Amino acid sequence: MGASGSCCCQKVPATISDDQARQGHQDGHGSDGDGGERVAMINPSALENKARAAERRGASKRIGRAAGSDEEPEEEYLEVHRRSRQKGDGTVRLIKLGMRQDRVCALLGEEELDAILGTMEYYEFQRGDVVVEQGKMGTTFFVTQKGTLQVSVNGQVRNTLALGKAFGGLALLYNCPRTATVTALEDCGVWGANGSMFHKVLQENSQKHYAENRKFLDSIRLFDGLTNKQKDRVGEAFFTEVFEAGSRVVTEGDATTAIYFVKKGELSVNSGGTVKANGEFMDGKEMSRLGPGDCFGEHAMLTNDLQDQTVVAVGRCECICISVKELKEILGNDLAACLERNFVLMCLKKSPILSQFSSSQQYEIVKAMVVKDYVAGTKLESSLRLVIVVDGRLSCMNRGSLVTLERGQCFEDGMILEGGSPSRPSARPR
Secondary structure (H helix, E strand, C coil), X not given: CCCCCCCECCCCCCCCCHHHHCCCCCCCCCCCCCCCEEEEEXXXXXXXXXXXXXXXXXXXXXXXXXXXXXXXXXXXXXXXXXXXXXXXXXXXXXXXXXXXXCCCCCCCCHHHHHHHHCCCEEEEECCCCEEECCCCCCCEEEEEEECCEEEEXXXXXXXXXXXXXXXXXXXXXXXXXXXXXXEECCCEEEEEEEHHHHXXXXXXXXXXXXXHHHHHHCCCHHHCCCXXXXXXXXXXXXXXXXXXXXXXXXXXXXXXXXXXXXXXXXXXXXECCEECCCXXXXXXXXXXXXXXXXXXXXXXXXXXXXXXXXXXXXXXXXXXXXXXXXXXXXXXXXXXXXXXXXXHHHHHHHCCCHHHCCHHHHHHHHHCEEEEEECCCCECCCCCCEEEEEXXXXXXXXXXXXXXXXXXXXXXXXXXXXXXXXXXXXXXXX
């Protein structure tokens, strides 16, 4: 009927009332899972267990590349495009404006912008030329001087860049391959900054904000189980990105490069929708809202999947970010437990009932839950009060009709089954 899996329990002490615990439901929808059914549930015995804390190997302070690394040479393909050009006052203003509007450079000071600008050289591209290519490593940060460029991800157009727009910073910040391809739609000119100086400036700026970010880290419940030493290492790897209203933070189908924690502002989480050639996101279905202290991107990172939702800034927002590579180096085997706990918390926030609870109440519920695998066809224990599907599908009867619950959906006696005879859910075969 189905494959069984090992039990993965998260045992943390908690104090919640029965009334608080016995709430929450969400109608069935979603996609099929694969393997044994896996659910998170309220289990009375979990309330008596203590948390486990384990230190893992940390990472040294860095943004993108390690501090003190040798200066990077110019990318070979750029050499044939380099042209001699002076930076007049108008050009300097244009470049600085482009950097200030960039999500990576928005919080840099005047001297920091000058340091990056001082390394910039001018490059020209003809129509059809590829300026940066998705999947390739890069060492240059760009700001457009003239012409129009097209941004595409996996062959789909995601944006159009005109005069004074910056690009290329994310791959440098997170030390990952280029996340998009940028192609000249006409003859274009761009300014390119040296990657080593870009890294150095971002590192120094990050250290200026270390105390503030470290304090914010203590408010992030995802990391509640970490030691102070682990938190210090995470804080050293933090960086702030800034998003204006309407800006896409992550887009469905994109590669996962980082986890984001909302520091200021509000963001909309959307399913479906399309991105117009000018970068505008439209026709998405809003699934939830995120505010200070919430995080996103963790599930896609844990499973090495592409982003499965599009997150858009409702107003001006600041997000604290950490690269996938950094977080895995710092937390090691603790990473899965941290992120799984956060997934369950986000499920509670989507529940029409449990979303009305305060954040602290929701978190107490999460702390009282364990994660367990079930073979297909198995009936869940009658003592369980709240069940969230982590993977696979569950079925139960609701007013005489079979209801199927998918990943991220909740079951609770007396809520989904209101008006009908309670029936224990069963794991369904795939």
